[in-house]
Amino acid sequence: MSASGADSTRFAALVRSAKSVAVGAHVDPDGDAVGSTLGLVLALRSIGLNAVPVLASGDSVPETYAFLPGSGLYRAAIDTDVPDVFIALDTPTFARLGDAESLARSADDLIVIDHHPDNARFGTLSIVDPAASSVGGILWELLFEMDIDPDVDVATCLYTALVTDSGRFSYSNTTSRTFRIAAEMLEHGVDVQRVFTEVYESRSVGALALIGRTLERVTCVDGDSIAYSWVEDDDFTQTGALKAESENLIDEVRALRGARIVFLMKRSPGLVHVSLRAKGSADVGSVARAFGGGGHAAAAGFTFEGEIPDLLTVLLPALREAHG
Numbered sequence: 093m094s095a096s097g098a099d100s101t102r103f104a105a106l107v108r109s110a111k112s113v114a115v116g117a118h119v120d121p122d123g124d125a126v127g128s129t130l131g132l133v134l135a136l137r138s139i140g141l142n143a144v145p146v147l148a149s150g151d152s153v154p155e156t157y158a159f160l161p162g163s164g165l166y167r168a169a170i171d172t173d174v175p176d177v178f179i180a181l182d183t184p185t186f187a188r189l190g191d192a193e194s195l196a197r198s199a200d201d202l203i204v205i206d207h208h209p210d211n212a213r214f215g216t217l218s219i220v221d222p223a224a225s226s227v228g229g230i231l232w233e234l235l236f237e238m239d240i241d242p243d244v245d246v247a248t249c250l251y252t253a254l255v256t257d258s259g260r261f262s263y264s265n266t267t268s269r270t271f272r273i274a275a276e277m278l279e280h281g282v283d284v285q286r287v288f289t290e291v292y293e294s295r296s297v298g299a300l301a302l303i304g305r306t307l308e309r310v311t312c313v314d315g316d317s318i319a320y321s322w323v324e325d326d327d328f329t330q331t332g333a334l335k336a337e338s339e340n341l342i343d344e345v346r347a348l349r350g351a352r353i354v355f356l357m358k359r360s361p362g363l364v365h366v367s368l369r370a371k372g373s374a375d376v377g378s379v380a381r382a383f384g385g386g387g388h389a390a391a392a393g394f395t396f397e398g399e400i401p402d403l404l405t406v407l408l409p410a411l412r413e414a415h416g
């Protein structure tokens with residue numbers, strides 16, 4: 093189901109009457125966060141609106157997505173004036189907006205566009221479609237409903253959102269609608285191979301070494317139905333891999349035959365970020381929420397205060413329960 097006609101009419105009215113629009117997404121942005129933000133900003137600019145992309149964390153766009161058209165427009169949220177309208181993409185709660193939270197709270201209107209099932213619908217207008225594989229796909233449909241014909245730059249950004257969030261059209265969120273939208277994007281000129289090369293085949297040699305460490309540490313429990321691995325801050329310094337290059341590391345672990353739930357821990361002193369993935373029908377989103385995080389049924393995450401052994405003591409029983 094796409095955004096209802098009433099939603100798209102309200103969206104169009106709000107943005108068309110705004111003197112300034114800022115668009116942001118969740119902290120530690122992934123391909124959907126960056127691609128949907130830049131695609132929407134470029135589309136709004138193409139109809140003469142004053143729109144800027146803002147970073148919820150960090151001071152530059154992740155290297156992997158710097159090739160996207162419009163990436164030079166990004167500014168830090170803390171250096172951005174409060175806009176008439178703030179648009180929060182791919183973000184289920186105020187807190188996940190990081191540095192951009194105060195812009196979102198202070199703007200005259202806040203528009204939320206997301207596909208997280210646990211979205212708090214915290215906008216003046218909230219368009220939430222959990223059946224969509226990416227926010228990029230929701231925006232693609234919304235633009236047509238607003239009679240905006242996307243140019244190749246907009247299509248490239250939104251395609252990058254679509255291809256990354258669907259696991260290159262392979263995760264359980266991939267549907268015929270995902271492929272239909274992709275086909276339309278290609279008809280608008282997207283260079284599929286270029287996006288693939290930039291996103292998946294532009295790793296540094298350090299990032300490959302980090303994959304090696306991740307694979308060496310894969311640990312299986314419960315006869316391989318749960319598998320996990322981890323990386324630490326030292327691994328990044330020693331291999332030279334960039335933090336942004338670890339976004340898809342979890343995919344290396346999910347390759348394991350028979351694994352139903354996989355997770356990857358990224359450890360800093362006293363803090364562990366956990367990425368959870370379900371390959372079958374288990375709901376790892378509810379496990380992540382129980383640990384103060386969130387996400388989708390098949391892809392979720394949370395941050396744990398403590399060390400890996402303590403985390404495993406509580407997480408493994410929770411995951412066993414989740415996969416039944």
Ligand code: AMP
Nearest residue numbers: 367368385386387388391392393394395
């Ligand atoms: P990740 O494992 O970081 O790639 O994230 C997978 C999914 O879980 C994404 O939809 C994230 O938005 C969500 N997620 C990750 N970490 C958190 C967190 N600390 N709190 C809420 N949601 C999260």
Ligand code: MN
Nearest residue numbers: 122124125182
């Ligand atoms: Mn995301």
Ligand code: MN
Nearest residue numbers: 124182227257
């Ligand atoms: Mn997303």
